[in-house]
Amino acid sequence: MPAPLRLGLLGCGDIAARRTLPALLRTPGLELAAVAARDPARAAEFADRFGGVPSPSYTDLLGRTDVDAVYLCLPTMHHAAWAGRALRSGKHVLVEKPLATGGAEAEALYGLARERGLVLLENFMFLHHGTQRQVAGLLADGVLGEVRAVSAAFTIPPRPPGDTRYDPRVGGGALLDNGVYPLRAALRFLGCGLTVAGAVLRTSEEHGVDLSGAVLLSAPEGAVAQIRFGMEHHYRSWYEIQGSAGTLSVDHVYTTAPGHEPVIRLATGTGHTEIRVPAEDHFEAVLRFFAAAVRAPDTRHPGLPLLGAESRRQAGMLDEIRAAAVRVSR
DSSP states (O other), X not given: OOOOEEXXXXXXXXXXXXXXXXXXXXXXXXXEEEEEOSSHHHHHHHHHHHOSXXXXXXXXXXXXXXXXXEEEOOOGGGHHHHHHHHHHTTOEEEEESOSOSSHHHHHHHHHHHHHHTOOEEEEOGGGGSHHHHHHHHHHHTTTTOSEEEEEEEEEOOOOOTTOGGGOGGGTOSHIIIIIHHHHHHHHHHHOTTOEEEEEEEEEOTTTSSEEEEEEEEEOXXXXXXXXXXXXXXXXXXXXXXXXXXXXXXXXXXSSOOTTOOOEEEEEETTEEEEEEOOOOOHHHHHHHHHHHHHHSGGGOOTTHHHHHHHHHHHHHHHHHHHHHOEEEEO
């Protein structure tokens, strides 16, 4: 049995405590070796709960020889800079979404990862859930015919005062927080040739961030995607794919709870079918994928090229959405 992949945690964010680190403890072949946070007391608390040793700084952790890879859970605006430092330190990187706030950053990071022979993975858990394998199989079998349109939405209720999503200094705003999920779904189903045909961003004068928005995307052959996102809504986590011969949709798709059995609703002709997907912890799934990619010869895991291409195009589209958007102030 190979030695465990030793992870270092950069940033003690809420998602790490609630979901990622508990999943890591359940995933064979992985161990938490070190923890770093701005607050040393918080790093010590995380080490007590999840293992590893507290490190006095992010830089110190990146210099440790007992750390093979890092899981980066910092505020959005710091993702690209610290991912670059981790890669230059010779560490594989699993980074919370979004990897970068613009296309140039993402291209530079993936170029650096290729140059160093390291794995760089943006942590979109939903792409590793069994739901996606089922949907991919249906599309490959031609059940929907030619894909004509994708609709997708990820919206959440308003956050409490002081939430970092309202802070532009750390990369707040709905586009970067939840808009990237339906954007990524559109890229997965319509390809990286998507371009921005139009966009609207509703912005907060008080906070200086976008609270919600919608984007119209166009594929080269004429298929379209409509995505919606926001943090002033009723909760919705959904996508729909419409083809020439059928339509499928899935709810609770981006933040699927470990015990939830997703339902793929499929309509073809006059028939309607519900396909139940077994419950799965997609945090464990992405950690297994990351570990397998690191262990693959020359980091040539078969799933990495598509994920990397999508991440780079997604980052570039963030630039295009901001440039094209009609902005409405609240």
